[in-house]
Amino acid sequence: MRRNGARRDAILAALAAGETDVDGLAARFGVSPSTIRRDLQHLSARRAIARTYGGAILAPAAEEQSLLAREGIQRTAKAAIAAAALALVEEGETLILDGGSTVEAFGRLLRGRRHRVITNNLALIPVLADAPGIELVVLGGAVRPISMSTAGPLAEAALRCLTADRLLTSADGLAPGLGLCEATLEQVSLKSLMMQRAASVTVLADASKLGRASQPCWAPLPARWTLVTEAPEAAAAAFVAEGAALVAARPSPAM
Amino acid sequence: MRRNGARRDAILAALAAGETDVDGLAARFGVSPSTIRRDLQHLSARRAIARTYGGAILAPAAEEQSLLAREGIQRTAKAAIAAAALALVEEGETLILDGGSTVEAFGRLLRGRRHRVITNNLALIPVLADAPGIELVVLGGAVRPISMSTAGPLAEAALRCLTADRLLTSADGLAPGLGLCEATLEQVSLKSLMMQRAASVTVLADASKLGRASQPCWAPLPARWTLVTEAPEAAAAAFVAEGAALVAARPSPAM
């Protein structure tokens, strides 16, 4: 019984190298497109790859969908907020990036820039790990699957060895006089520590978060902080009154 | 000028929810397949998704390919080793999973089982974070992009707060009398600490690693340890002579 796992392994390597079309693979291995198609069918059945029109790509991790499902919500608003926040940070700054999909959207924009990044946002790891100008430090600790971030004593212990120029964070809700709310004490405890260890605090929040007291645990905000939101100025007035600098994000029509 | 980001956001959410074919999406949104196709084309141009034959999937992170390129090398051997190692660990054990693609292959098999997992292997995070029976703890620290793992003082500090039943590790090379070799002192320092904090040590190594002194930094092995390899018994004899228990992995023809 002869099995040809060799060419299939080579196909996986070729796919990783960027060769994605059937004809190219057929030429590379000196076999007919039919044979390549059969190989791709085989690999596809094993969930190692996904077929495309005219080729294939490496299988997307089928597991990381729990957060991506929420990623779509308010996607354009989050993209606009992230873009506006990017204008606030200067090249070379050390940044703390908190968990949450809005901060994640911001982090994705950092590729190509030069920063030291400290984060507990696990979704950003594959994005920033191999970015040329980025030096990435991960805060360890217990993983919260629903938010794809870490928290707890280990994360705080690591953070106590570090300081940063700026914290970029978000929250389940913001309320004037109360601060940021989250579901667990672990999260707000870490958030408070992050605020202490950063020289300035920037909060990214879409309109749905403003004034929302959706969770029982609160992290108070420092005397001066920056709020980046796409909400109209009136909705953010209460925060400006108590020390927030307001940065307006305009959803670009091209999003 | 009217832009329809709304349906596109919804499409992303639907893709995350598992709806992947054009006709299904067309039915779900009450529009024609042509419209869905145009939406997918748009999202594909923005690299948010990848087109497949008859549908689309969420974009595979284009960044995490540096490691996947190596993933293909010795893929069948690694899969066999991972499967053999799985038989050694008992349900409920606390495991330390080190970096490296062989250990990663092992970690992927843990979904569906019940374990506490402590790891610096960043590639395993999306795999194990939302697995039902898995409690995941990440060791923080500086990220090594080439190996997609963390190391350094922060990782070691976190590990000093933890112990485990078993360590699963690998290396760039293994040599009798020397132990495991890696490229940097940071890595071997962490490896040594991992061995201290685990009650038993299991090394996963394909045949190409045995006897290879490819790197200058060495982590000595404990008096008793387990070697899982697909290499013939003769190649591993020198390790057995100095305290290793040998577990043979048989590459299944179906791989």
Add this chain to the structure above:
DNA sequence: CCGGATTTGCGCAAATTGCGCAATAATGGA
């Protein structure tokens, strides 16, 4: 040396995609 099984290449029907075109719907300005 030979039988059996696997793999390979090719042709054809079916499905999918891409593109042009006309109709519809919404937006901004007069």
Add this chain to the structure above:
DNA sequence: TCCATTATTGCGCAATTTGCGCAAATCCGG
């Protein structure tokens, strides 16, 4: 309020790709 402009939508057709059956080639074990 009305109109012109522009984006969006649905449909049909040509081009490409896929899936499948079948025959030839290849390889392995006895």
